[in-house]
Amino acid sequence: xxxxxxxxxxxxxxxxxxxxxxxxxGVMITGRDTVHKWLIDTFIKxxxxxxxxxxxxxxxxxxxxxxxxxxHCGPVVSGLDTKQYKFVAAGPTTSIREEPYQADVMKxxxxxxxxGKGGMGAKTLKGCQEVPGVYFHAIGGAATFIAQxxxxxxxxxxxxxxxxxxxxxxxxxxxxxxxxxxxxxQSLHAVVEQDSGKILEELLQK
Amino acid sequence: xxxxxxxxxxxxRRTSSDLPKDVEERLKASIEKEAPGSAARGxxxxxxxxxxxxxxNSSPICQDTxxxxxxxxxxxxxxxxxxxxxxxxxxxxxxxxxxMRPNAVDAVYDKNSGNNLGGDDFPSIHFEEVDGDELTIELxxxxxxxxxxxxxxxxxxxxxxxxxxxAGVRKVVLDAVHKAQGQGCAPGILGVxxxxxxxxxxxxxxxxxxxxxxxxxxxxxxxxxxxxxxxEANQLGIGPMGFGGQTTVIDxxxxxxxxxxxxxxxxVSYMCWAYRRRKMTVRGxxxxxxxxxxx
Numbered sequence: 236x237x238x239x240x241x242x243x244x245x246x247x248x249x250x251x252x253x254x255x256x257x258x259x260x261g262v263m264i265t266g267r268d269t270v271h272k273w274l275i276d277t278f279i280k281x282x283x284x285x286x287x288x289x290x291x292x293x294x295x296x297x298x299x300x301x302x303x304x305x306x307h308c309g310p311v312v313s314g315l316d317t318k319q320y321k322f323v324a325a326g327p328t329t330s331i332r333e334e335p336y337q338a339d340v341m342k343x344x345x346x347x348x349x350x351g352k353g354g355m356g357a358k359t360l361k362g363c364q365e366v367p368g369v370y371f372h373a374i375g376g377a378a379t380f381i382a383q384x385x386x387x388x389x390x391x392x393x394x395x396x397x398x399x400x401x402x403x404x405x406x407x408x409x410x411x412x413x414x415x416x417x418x419x420x421q422s423l424h425a426v427v428e429q430d431s432g433k434i435l436e437e438l439l440q441k
Numbered sequence: 442x443x444x445x446x447x448x449x450x451x452x453x454r455r456t457s458s459d460l461p462k463d464v465e466e467r468l469k470a471s472i473e474k475e476a477p478g479s480a481a482r483g484x485x486x487x488x489x490x491x492x493x494x495x496x497x498n499s500s501p502i503c504q505d506t507x508x509x510x511x512x513x514x515x516x517x518x519x520x521x522x523x524x525x526x527x528x529x530x531x532x533x534x535x536x537x538x539x540x541m542r543p544n545a546v547d548a549v550y551d552k553n554s555g556n557n558l559g560g561d562d563f564p565s566i567h568f569e570e571v572d573g574d575e576l577t578i579e580l581x582x583x584x585x586x587x588x589x590x591x592x593x594x595x596x597x598x599x600x601x602x603x604x605x606x607x608a609g610v611r612k613v614v615l616d617a618v619h620k621a622q623g624q625g626c627a628p629g630i631l632g633v634x635x636x637x638x639x640x641x642x643x644x645x646x647x648x649x650x651x652x653x654x655x656x657x658x659x660x661x662x663x664x665x666x667x668x669x670x671x672x673e674a675n676q677l678g679i680g681p682m683g684f685g686g687q688t689t690v691i692d693x694x695x696x697x698x699x700x701x702x703x704x705x706x707x708x709v710s711y712m713c714w715a716y717r718r719r720k721m722t723v724r725g726x727x728x729x730x731x732x733x734x735x736x
Contacts, residue, residue, distance in 0.1 A: 254480065269551070311504045311542045323539045324495075324504035329586040329624050353586070353624035353683060374484050375586065375626040375682060376715040378504040380491035397553025398543050399504075411487065413480050413684070423480075427685045428622055431677040435619045438673055439601060439612055 238409070242302030243347040248367050251414045253421040257371065259350075259410040262389065263304040264296065267328055269400040270393070271336040279343050292392045292402070299404065300344035304371075307333065307351035309399025311378070312388070320388035322405065324378035327352040330370070338362025350412055354424030360416055367418035373411070384410040442523055448721060448728045449531035449578065450538075456580045456719040457506050457540045458499045460492045461732035463654045464630075464691075464716045468492075471628060471681075471688040481686030488681070488714060499540070503626075503715040506541040507582035509557065509564035510647065514571045521568045528578075532557050532564055576723040579651055579734065587629060587713040590621035593642060596705040605705040607666055610635055610695075611673075617709040618674045618690060623683015626713035630654070631670065631693040634708045636700035642708035649694040650712050651720075653733040658695055667693045681714075 239247065241261030251257070266274075276283045278293055285293070310325040330337075330351030337349060337359045347368045349355070352375035363369055373381060385405050392402040415423040468488060475482035495502040511528055515521070533556040535541045545559030546552065557564065594613040596605045601616050603609035614633055621629070634645035657664035670693040680686025691714070700706065720731045 256480075256483065309504060309542065311501050311506070311539050313539045324501040324542070326504050328505065329589065331624060352626070353622065372682065372684075374487040374491075375623075376503040376584075376713060377487045377491035378502060379495040379498060379500045380487060382500070382504075383494075397546060397555070400553070413483070415684070423685070424622070424683060427679060427683055430685070431619055431622070431679050434677050435615060438615055438676065 241304050241348070243304070244302070245367055248347050248369055248418050251369050251417055252419070253414055253417050253423050255414040257412055257414060259304065259348075259371065259412060260408055262299060262404065262406050263306050263350075264299055265308045265310065265401070265403040265405065266305045267307050267309055267400060268332055269396045270402055271333045271340060273393075274340055274343075275336045279339050295392065296402070297344065300346050302345060302347050304348040304350060305340070305346055307349070310382070310403060312398055312403070315398070320391065320403075322382045322385040322388060325382040325385055326376050326378035327373040329353045330355050334359060338365075341366050341368050354415055354422065360420065360422050360425070363416055363418050364420050369414050369418055370416035371412035372415040381410070384408055442520055443723075444527060445524070445723065446527045446531050446534075448723070449528055450534050452578060452580055452719055452721045452730065453509070453531060453535040454499060454538075454540045455730060456582055456717050457501045457535070458495045460496070460502055460715065461718060463733065464714070465489070465492055467654055467691040468628070468714060471691065474687040475681070479686060480684040481680040481682070481688070484681040484684055485688070501540065501542065502717065503584055503713070504542055505584040505586065506544060507584040507717070508544070508588065509541070510581045510583060511564060511566040512579040512648075512651070513566060513568045514577045515568065516572070516574050516576060517570060519576060524568070525566055528564065528566060529558055574724070577720055579720045580718065581647065581650065582717040583647065584626070584713055584715060587625035587711045590617070590625040591643070591646070591708075591710045592617040592620065593639060593706055593708045596707060607662060610707050611666065611670060613707050614670055614709055615673055615677070617711070618679070619677060621711055622679055625711040626715065627679055627683060628681055628688045628691045628714050630712040630716055631674070631690055632710040632712060633670075633693065633695045634698060635695065635706075636698035637706060637708070638701070638704065639706060641698065642706045643710065645696055645698055646708040646710035649696045650710065650716070651718055651734040652694060653735065654692045656735070660697070663695045663697060667695050670695070
């Protein structure tokens with residue numbers, strides 16, 4: 236199994252192909268629905284002015300995200316009272332909800348990898364070719380197992396978004412995933428959807 | 442009236458961290474159907490490791506601890522108002538203990554309540570008075586990923602060539618499985634209701650999921666449909682996590698209801714592999730826990 240170190244270089248990204256199992260190592264952030272909408276509205280499309288600590292958080296995220304990875308995950312976290320945070324359960328959430336935002340976020344921050352489940356669509360696949368970047372598929376529901384690869388919670392931003400929607404900065408070791416969309420325009424999800432669609436057509440004729 | 446809060450807390454802990462054996466057995470059996478070295482097989486292997494680990498650690502199987510759906514059946518004389526309060530107290534406590542993720546978000550103001558309690562509708566609790574002297578509380582935790590791929594069809598459906606009969610039901614259910622792809626965390630379990638209105642359709646399509654896997658509808662026509670749907674859904678080749686493979690659906694449960702002459706709804710609730718359900722029974726001083734509605 237290939238070990239991938241974060242931050243990831245363009246060269247390393249281009250070497251990854253659909254079907255490759257990988258183990259990710261380094262620092263990444265969690266970010267899902269609220270975070271993506273907030274990034275797009277505040278810093279990319281700029282339809283709302285920055286408020287509160289927005290600019291401060293943006294400045295802190297930029298270096299982590301350049302060459303970095305966003306994990307679509309809303310974890311169960313212990314130690315909320317004491318701020319001795321620990322990930323108890325941390326599997327991926329469904330990624331397709333970020334389809335309207337993902338490619339723009341990747342391009343804006345030079346994000347090299349997105350981890351989630353269920354795959355993403357054509358716009359993100361095109362984004363993966365341009366950045367270049369890849370989509371890593373983690374095993375949905377395998378939350379306790381995946382939480383074991385989170386060595387340390389380094390910090391949290393936007394906790395007012397709620398525990399699942401906050402931006403958790405985590406250090407991971409041997410985080411298991413499979414490349415299902417690569418920087419060369421290949422997507423396992425597009426293939427499975429098309430193949431199963433043909434079989435569905437046949438079944439509907441019966 | 443007895444305070445059941447600690448027992449309900451235990452019900453929540455078990456439901457969130459300990460996957461029922463009938464589900465685990467089916468997942469184990471499906472491994473052999475997937476090619477050695479395939480992503481599909483790897484996914485199932487990881488899933489089984491996770492089931493083991495969550496059980497040992499009393500930690501959530503899935504970080505999305507879902508919508509808590511309670512069904513309470515009580516003999517005459519119990520206060521449903523007090524039971525509701527006990528369930529809510531236990532749920533907030535379970536959230537503190539990290540058995541549950543804070544999952545109740547105000548849809549208008551986008552605010553997470555932090556303790557899994559939100560208005561009168563979160564958690565969802567159904568009460569029914571029953572004969573006899575046993576009180577039962579059933580709990581299902583249904584994650585958002587699989588809830589989002591649920592679907593309701595109003596038949597006839599011209600696009601799919603689905604008429605108002607069981608042949609039409611078959612077509613729309615297969616369409617729902619195709620649309621879901623891997624996004625509902627396949628391999629999944631299908632809960633299907635035929636008839637009702639839009640509201641009761643979704644309620645019933647979830648209720649059938651309390652029953653043990655492999656238990657067929659007593660109506661032979663529906664039993665045959667259940668078997669056929671599982672078989673044909675697997676022919677689609679979507680596979681675990683949508684990676685492609687043999688195991689897309691591990692069981693299907695269909696139930697029929699009455700409908701209005703004008704309406705013919707088919708409702709599909711897709712349950713992810715992390716199929717979390719438990720039942721707690723109170724008989725006098727004794728409290729016991731089961732993994733399905735009819736063990």
